[in-house]
Amino acid sequence: MLTWDDLKKECLNCNKCGLRQSATHTVIGRGNETAPLMFVGEGPGEEEDKQGLPFVGKAGQLLDLLLNAIPFHQSEYYITNVVKCRPKDNRDPLEEEVAQCLPYLRNQFRLIRPKIIVCLGRISAKYLIHPDFRISQDRGKWFDKGGVKMMAVYHPAFLLRNEKEKITQWYDFMKIREMLNELTK
Numbered sequence: 001m002l003t004w005d006d007l008k009k010e011c012l013n014c015n016k017c018g019l020r021q022s023a024t025h026t027v028i029g030r031g032n033e034t035a036p037l038m039f040v041g042e043g044p045g046e047e048e049d050k051q052g053l054p055f056v057g058k059a060g061q062l063l064d065l066l067l068n069a070i071p072f073h074q075s076e077y078y079i080t081n082v083v084k085c086r087p088k089d090n091r092d093p094l095e096e097e098v099a100q101c102l103p104y105l106r107n108q109f110r111l112i113r114p115k116i117i118v119c120l121g122r123i124s125a126k127y128l129i130h131p132d133f134r135i136s137q138d139r140g141k142w143f144d145k146g147g148v149k150m151m152a153v154y155h156p157a158f159l160l161r162n163e164k165e166k167i168t169q170w171y172d173f174m175k176i177r178e179m180l181n182e183l184t185k
């Protein structure tokens, strides 16, 4: 039986792709390790690489603001990324980097057993929901994968550049709140 300790050790010792060489930290996740709700972003940015925690830079602060405003309690969610090491200069992770890293995310799903998985942005939705996922068309819609409810929303970094869309994100997060209430009542 896989344990969190095994998974964390494996991640920390991983050298399967080139990303580890330029990374300061391997960023595994933050939040409740048995939460009913998981958020999955793309990959650590500069600040996340420095601190070893996901979504702690500007985009993360916006995400936290929204989570607190809806509200979601910290015990209700866990936050991680598709790749655990920072792609330099914030480029998209390469397919082969994602392929090497996805087994860690799958094991996080197995350990957490969330009822809802929310993809933060197109890259996460591409790998977790559908390879041709269109974020502007398909965000805010529910998908069912093996009994788990999945939704993609805008990446918080996109909202920093497109303030007008914050209202869309608000309504999408309200849908997530309602679904979580429904699934945990």
Ligand code: URA
Pocket: 041, 042, 043, 044, 045, 048, 053, 054, 055, 056, 057, 059, 060, 081, 157
């Ligand atoms: N963007 C991401 O996709 N993930 C982070 O952890 C930070 C910024």
